[in-house]
Structure formats: structure tokens, C-alpha cells
Amino acid sequence: MKRLFTNWKKTILYTVATLTSLVGFSIVAILGLLLFMEDNYQDKVQAAETSQVQEADDTFHKPKIEDLTPLEKVEVEKTEYISEEQFVADLHSHFNEITGWGAYENLDMNQADHFSRAIVVYTKYFIDKGIEDKSLEQDFNDMRELGLKVVNEKDEESVKLLHRYLHDLDKAINGYEHEDTFGVTKTLTGK
Structure with missing residues (x-):
């Protein structure tokens, strides 16, 4: 009985450790994804602003020399x-x-x-x-x-x-x- 109880404890500990690891890994993955998306978003915003400036330069209101x-x-x-x-x-x-x-x-x-x-x-x-x-x-x-x-x-x-x-x-x-x-x-x- 003692051995069964010990195995039961170990099983719970392993399960908790595994779940904690998965949750921690998920949090790290989500944070990494958010940071990547933020960088990607900033790149897209910068590209869009550059594109808008280029489009503005191409209009007759701002003619090219x-x-x-x-x-x-x-x-x-x-x-x-x-x-x-x-x-x-x-x-x-x-x-x-x-x-x-x-x-x-x-x-x-x-x-x-x-x-x-x-x-x-x-x-x-x-x-x-x-x-x-x-x-x-x-x-x-x-x-x-x-x-x-x-x-x-x-x-x-x-x-x-x-x-x-x-x-x-x-x-x-x-x-x-x-x-x-x-x-x-x-x-x-x-x-």
C-alpha cells in the first residue's frame, strides 16, 4: 500500500511538473509570438509609411523634377x-x-x-x-x-x-x- 501511495504521489508530481512545463512553454511561446508579431507589425507600418510617402511623391501635387x-x-x-x-x-x-x-x-x-x-x-x-x-x-x-x-x-x-x-x-x-x-x-x- 505504501508503494502504491508513493507511486501515486510521484504520478501527481510528474503530472503537475509536466503541466507546469507545458504552461510555461506555452507562455514563452505566446510571448515570443507576440514580440515577433509586434516587430513584424512595426516593419509593416514602416513599409506602409514609406509606400505612402512614395505615392505622395508620385502625384502631380508633388511632381518629380x-x-x-x-x-x-x-x-x-x-x-x-x-x-x-x-x-x-x-x-x-x-x-x-x-x-x-x-x-x-x-x-x-x-x-x-x-x-x-x-x-x-x-x-x-x-x-x-x-x-x-x-x-x-x-x-x-x-x-x-x-x-x-x-x-x-x-x-x-x-x-x-x-x-x-x-x-x-x-x-x-x-x-x-x-x-x-x-x-x-x-x-x-x-x-
């Missing part, structure tokens, strides 16, 4: 801008960031070049598409020339003037509210 040479001949096949109003509001916002509120003193010419290229491409697109308001069409032609001057000559004054065109056009066609008016556009001034 090599696609814009010669800039005067670029044709827009697909546009993210539905209207001239949307285009003006968006580019005005970008020019506010790079030139507005004192930023002009530390002008980033790479950004200015980038957005000026967008102006050159999109003003041509809207002009070719047909603009009913002849004053707005003239302002777009003027902005296109200024954009080319920024791209070709890195002219900082033209960057400042482009911002002023966008500011006044945003007021004229979008109702942008701001106390300043620069009086550079034909659309706003009627001249």
Missing part, C-alpha cells in the same frame, strides 16, 4: 484639383507656410522651387482647360511666368510675389478673410 523637364511642356493627365478655387486655396496655404509671418527671411528655396513647379504645371492645365474669367486667366499666366522665374533663376522676390498673387486670388475667388490685400492681381483689383 525629372518629370518636369522641360517644365514648359509638362501636361497634366490627372489632377487632384477639381477647380481653380481649390488650387489657389491649397497653394496659398503652402506659400503661407514658406513665406508668411516672417518665414520669408529664412526661405527654403527647395520648397519654393517645388511649389513653384506645381504652379507652373497647374496654371497651364487650367488655362488649357479654359478659364471663363479673363482676369483670372491673366493672373494665372502671370503666376506661371513667376513660377518659371523661381524655378529657372531661384528668384526670391518672385517667390514673395507668387505668395501675394495667391493671397489676393484666395480673397477674390474663395472669400479668404484677411485684412491685408496686396493689389497685385487683375481679378481682385479689376485692373
